Amino acid sequence: MQVVVFGSINMDLVVRIDRLPSAGKTITGQQFFYAPGGKGANQTVASARVSVHIKMVGRVGQGPFGETLRLQLIEARIDSSGVVIDETTSSGVALITVDTNAQNRIIVVPGANGIFTNSDLTRLVAAIEGADVLLLQLEILVPAVLAALRLAQGRGIKVILDPAPVQTNELPDELYRLVTIITPNETEAAALVGFSLSTESAVVEATTILHKRGAKSVIIKLGQRGIYWSEGLNGKFKSTFAVKAVDTVGAGDAFNGALAAG
Secondary structure, eight states: OEEEOOOOOEEEEEEEEOOOOOOTTTOOOOEEEEEEHHHHHHHHHHHHHTTTEEEEEEEEEEEEEHHHHHHHHHHHEEEEEEEEEEEEOOOEEEEEEOTSSSOOEEEEEEEEGGGGOOHHHHHHHHHHTTSSEEEEESSSOOOOOOHHHHHHHTOOEEEEEEESSSOOOOOEEEHHHHHHHOOOOOOHEEEEEEEEOOOOHHHHHHHHHHTTOOOOOEEEEOGGGEEEEEEEEEEEEEEEOOOOOOOOOHHOOOHHHHHHHH
């Protein structure tokens, strides 16, 4: 099994606090740390930990974060030959606050992730030769995602797209048609279809809309409610097992990485 991830690589700057601050208010945090992240890199590490052959294609920026991020991928036994250091910009950064209920607020500065050139496509073409699955997210530019989808279709490679963070509810229909499995969480699916998914009937309706736009298979991640999986309008709910939430950052990325490996 060979999985390729084309996507974002960030340095996460994390603050733990008792409660999320309201507008205009200053509070004191309990802990600060930084750690490698980014939806693309998170998915890559998740797949690698399920012991599949994994390649990463992406960009980091100049400065200490860039080299640290690349070395972390190598230490995780990931083929990072498709990751370049862009000397013209900074690495992507995510500013994250997490409260005691494991709720978070995140601000992402794309940095190198917001750049897309022909050289990225050249590295991606080399990486996906012989691949079984391509993992994508929306933390890189939509034109880059579409270009990757077209390459995968021409080679018969399955594509799993996490449409996060949701950039618009008007994603091109071509994107839906080229994806094998689309995996929004509840909030992202609501943004894509324009209504809340608070009931099971709303979840089913949202899935139907995504199918009509061209998606072949849909998995909506519903947090502690589990998932709703649908293929060709035949769907079912699947419950999850209970866990004590410590920090939900990267949970969806871990799900997609394991899904690709599975």
